[in-house]
Amino acid sequence: MRILVRPALGRCAARLALLGAVVLLAACGGLPIAKQMEPTLSRPVDPTTPLAKIVQASTPPGEHSGFRLMPLGVYSLDARIELARRAQRTIDVQYYVLANDGAGGLLLRTLKEAALRGVRVRLLVDDLYTVDTDQMLLALTATPNVEVRLFNPFCCARGSLAGRFAASAFDVQRLNHRMHNKLFIADGVMAVAGGRNIADEYFTLNSAQNFIDMDALVVGKVIRELEVIFDLYWNSEEVYPIAAIVQPYAGKTAMDSDFDARVGMGAPPPKVVLPPADVLGYGPIGEEFDAGQVGFLWGQAGAVADPPAKLRYMTADEAFSTSVTAHFWQQLLRAENDVVLTSPYMVPGERGMEGFKQLREWGVNVTLLTNSLAANDEPLVHSGYARYRKPLLELGVDLYELSPERTTRNKRLGVFGSSLGRLHAKTAVVDKRRVFIGSVNLDPRSATQNTELGISVDSPQLAREMLRIINISKLESAYRVRLDGSRGRLEWLSMDDEKELILYDEPESTWRQRFYINLFGPLVPEGLL
Template structure:
């Protein structure tokens, strides 16, 4: 009874805020000149390392980074060595120990004269907006927000409530993840900037995937960044966020470095990053190779792909889907001749996707899918959309695996999860053991029609082998295998207790009320909202 009363009070409060704030709107946009990355300077340290590491005639080089602390360290190492420019683009950049560590490193780079541009989607900036504003007021740094909220900025729900007539606009988010140093090295993949993406959170952590990238594809990433940076969907943070006393608001404006130090000083110390000698692929920390002046990479032909920043504001919903990164990845899968191995934390194929999967089955293309179990999913409603298709996927011959939080916490291949809840967040595909996709795109309607997404497609049998090795570790050591019971056709989850196979007949590691809620809500949740 108390829970329902609390929900009612929240709903009434939200309605009141909406009424009181119905006139909220963004300020008039100011004209600003377009800015572009320009050609990379071959005299920088990073450029010389790339040149020394690139065999004659090769296109682009890659290092997969399944281990969270290695991926975080790579960003820090690139920022510390940058001499010319840093371009940083993220869906979420949290004001936690990891976010502050990265922002501090960016500020230090700017102090050396590096031009720093930071672009963040505005959805999750409630806690980070003042820190980002302070950073923007330091020399050589610019910070912009994608598709910002006008008002009610100090609360997640109040932001939407303050602009009730703009819900359609605000539903479109920039889901991209990109980090480029000196125009010659980049980090791309699925990770946002927050503790849980690097296995440094006490409550929950993600299995995820990034790649360190060099070569001819890097300028394509910079072109993507520039298109977003100069788009009408993007605003300088100072035009949107009002400063507090600590960021030069009512208390008077401090010099940029001083106000940034105030915000950093009020927070906990940076995280202690412990780097193991090697990751699950046998690679050591990237700093060792950067210091040596030469990197060992896997090479292949690569293309960066991204949705336009205007998606879907300037096109119809059907056009947004048909030209999306999602459809490009579907196209890659439909070109498969022998096998497709896909990881997606949110897997809602829809009828169109099921028709594509059925076509793969008819052509005898082996399909393996890895996604979150109900217990591992941080978006339980999305699980309802996925659950509608499980039996059909299995009946068509697909191999289906769901991540187990318990089994993830017992392993150390992706980092020390300890007592934290393990979840899948990697968005990858390996096709015919020759082609790889790494990026930000989930296989769900939101990625196809609402969010902007990006990624990279690489033709490289060597890289595909490493990707498959990582996927196989996840599915065999950290997941349940699903099947349909003989005779009844009901779902079964298979695992082992170390000695023998265990068969479960209901959503594993989930409570009764969690399962009941999802069963109750599944029929009424529109799939296009997932």
């Protein structure tokens, strides 16, 4: 069973093999019966807060919801920090990964500073990747006004990922259910939502690998829907207070000073170095906050999320029918002319292929952008996708795969330096007017295992900007994949220096990567990808 769910955190086949061996030999542990968790809900909006006043000044009469796309990683991190620093009443934060690195430390410090000002902070983190952060998160709860909860936690042996699974050997089915949502809400009036976790590689701050991703700054009526979703998760059966799960190392009780030392509370706050403008021409959001008005693109919007108890009381088919993935496909199948989508991990399955076939029979043009083998941090997932390349091309789908080398040379979506560029954005544009942005991948895990969050928006203006971003990656940072008509083999095409380059093997990949997916890929059932 595939448990690890894809942030680029150094997973490898050896670790999985070791994990499987340990689990088979392990004893069983259990979660505490009594959670002692007080339910809390979002607070009514105070129209006198600075952020509320900015939203009021920025909202034209009669508009529903406003969006500012953030394709540049450092701009997206800066937006979260600016919101946390300006919030006066509440901050609600929900992430799959919150790493103990530069970006994670900066956010945690900023949340503590907000709480010390009297802001109520609710922080919800999935427990899969908290081996290096759970002590930091526990220490943060010593701050007044802060509460931290874990989604679907591991019971014990928390010092290593292998140990956690070993201690829960007979609870693997539950632990395979992870919260993949990403959400940040400030004062009930502004939010950041999209595909990014909180770790350096999502904000082009990692020296080894970085992601092309997409978030949006969100205001308007859809914020209330996002608050309801957050409250549903925060008070769900799957969630535990961190103090009920995590104990201080060596019985330590004074952890507040450890937290302060780690995030540098006594020093001036680190600055996020920002370029003067992003690829869409927007400047740093803090400058517009200071001016008291922000430019947004407006449209009718709705937010959807999987139920926190996904799979607990339902079959896989029932889980799919209520999923964000099903909602996503409902949006795609409304298309009349064209669908353009990005998904870093794409394993369409029978349902997906039937959907793409239906769209093509209706005459809808379909364009897909995903990772190449060289760009994919989950090679086994790539093997699942590779099974569908020829069928997709035979349907007439336009297929593109991200090139790490071309991404490094293309500076428009961030400065990658010598780091490896990967795709992580989960977006779609339908008929050049309907936009979908969120955390959902087109794969079996998003459909029936993980919980996901997504926002759909009807806005031709927003769709135009999203297509501009997708086209930059598609045309300047990717290979186009096609079938050689005479031989039926795959070809990868790119245009560099106005010269067409045609390759016939997985471009930029190593023989080890190809050997690995050819050997192990056929052995992994698709439902476990």
